[in-house]
Amino acid sequence: MKKYIHSCFIGIGIASFIIVLNSISYFGMNVVISSLVLGVFQGIIVPLIYHNKIKTLYLVKVLLHAIISYLLIILWWIVGENLSLSMVSLWWFIVFISVFSYFHFMNHKDAYKINTKLKDEKSKKMKIKEKA
């Protein structure tokens, strides 16, 4: 199953690349290149904020991420003159909330996994104690 999912993602990657190439004629070179540059910067800020030595609360890091990410979107909007700011902001909001929710869900999933293992281990220890 994993093999098929992996192949699907490769297919999506190739299709996205073709769409990016075709969109040059539709949106113009400026918008496409600035979008790619925006993507690169949005990616770079993640390790800079979360995996660096910034000693602060996770929530503060999320807010910092949101502010920097939105500032990058504003910069990008200035380059792509013919796009509406409200539409761009709405898309940014949807993407940011989706990513945040995904990581929050992952935290829940990991916590559940660890708690199940902890419970198993405790019940095993209890059984050993009872036997003794």
Next chain:
Amino acid sequence: MKFHKKIDPSYTETEILVRTYSESIYEEIMNMLDNSIYLKSTSGAYRVKLGNIIYIGSNRNYLEVYAKENNTIKNFRVRLTLYKIKELLSDDFIQISRTYIINYNFLDSVEADLIHGMVARVMGFKIPISRTYLEEIYSKLEEENN
């Protein structure tokens, strides 16, 4: 190092004599013997049993050590780095973030948290977990379950 053995049935208590040239070596030997560590805090020197330490938090050059003593929880500040104290601790201790080490035996549960991302419940304390150190918890769980 030299070892002298003297078994005499007339003794009523076991005696250990340590003859050495430095205080640090003496402390190291003592730590090995009674599974405890000798910590110099801002309020005095303490010998703390490893099994009683709940968690250790780092605050720049200081460490906040929380330990169980009878039925109370005591905390003291030690001038030591997390890296240094990690060498003195047993396998029961796991690092869960850049600034926290917890005693696995006191770990009650793990929760997802909006403010900290993930937290460990250790004897009622909420200790933030960093996702980069999550693997340490998983490997400890695997080790304990096998």
